[in-house]
Amino acid sequence: MTQNRIPQGLALTALVASLLTPLSAKAEQEFNADLHARLPQAIRDAGEMVAVNNGSFPPYEIVEGTDLTGATADLSAAISEIIGVEIHHASVAGLSALLSGISADRYQFAMGPVGDFPSRREGNDFVNWVQEYVVFAVRAGNPEGIEGLETVCGKRIAVMSGGSAERVLLAQSEKCEADGDDAIDMQSYTDQPTSILAVRSNRADAFFSSQAPLTYFVQQSNGQLELTGVGLSNGFPNLFQGAVVPKDSELGPVLLDAVEILMENGTYAEIMTEWGLENNMITVPGMNLGEAL
Known part of the structure; x- marks a missing residue:
């Protein structure tokens, strides 16, 4: 991985x-x-x-x-x-x-x-x-078709290092491989701005993180970003x-x-x-x- x-x-x-x-x-x-x-x-x-x-x-x-x-x-x-x-x-x-x-x-x-x-x-x-709640921020139009946690096998996903979202992604990546799909290409960052910048610059396909800050990054992106996976558990209680x-x-x-x-x-x-x-x-x-x- x-x-x-x-x-x-x-x-x-x-x-x-x-x-x-x-x-x-x-x-x-x-x-x-x-x-x-x-x-x-x-x-x-x-x-x-x-x-x-x-x-x-x-x-x-x-x-x-x-x-x-x-x-x-x-x-x-x-x-x-x-x-x-x-x-x-x-x-x-x-x-x-x-x-x-x-x-x-x-x-x-x-x-x-x-x-x-x-x-x-x-x-x-x-x-x-x-x-x-934990959701995904993706580029406008969602070019990689990410709709929730079950759709990120083989995708480049940014995540906060050491957080709960990272653990959920690790478990999902193992499930991807067990099911014969590609592992998730995880990119672990230490802060939110750098993580969202990775998506905006197309170094990552999505940023998996808390809905509240992602909502604000999307609102301030001049239409470059959107949310997806909203309303789903995405691996969390x-x-x-x-x-x-x-x-x-x-x-x-x-x-x-x-x-x-x-x-x-x-x-x-x-x-x-x-x-x-x-x-x-x-x-x-x-x-x-x-x-x-």
Whole structure:
């Protein structure tokens, strides 16, 4: 099976940031002394914590240099006001580095959203605040006739390195070969902009990833891209995504309650709608809701 590892690039990040960044200001949140008191002592003493991301994941996370914008940044800012500590942001290359960095206490948490699967909970817990779907972005007209996971044998498919979509593609590629078809030509990338650029430049036939960011890349492609495989399971169970915290950390329940406050006072819906994510909203946050692949 061919599997190409492509170094991280930020080819479209600045463009995406300029096109997607909303301009309206968010209402200030009320400080909650109870949630502040429930934070881990080390975070209260420091008065700050670091949220890690693994590169641009528009419209949730748009990384430009050391700056983070997007729905995740807006939600983090609102949570910071509620719990009374500053939240700074740091980037790492790849999901594996993000998860291991949190479980090793190099970072306090990731706001995400990161896919919640039981296999990822050995060293981490998940605070779920969105539901997601996985589809394909292809060139306009869908020249390779990709209609879903069952139609990608022998195709060049871009995917995020280390993510759940990569595992699903690997399993599908093995099935292709077992059925006498060609294996999938997988291209693993470390960020979303580089992955979508591979499709636009015809180095890949499709990008297999979360529907929310792919929708925005398609909308901003001037008609060069379209979505396919929408409405299908594409190898996935019900998907929940959210923040990542160390296993059994006191921080998890605090973030859960902070997100619930934002849902109750309308800020969550405002932010999600402003970034075009209304179809990914959930009504009640939860912890470790995701199902196994």
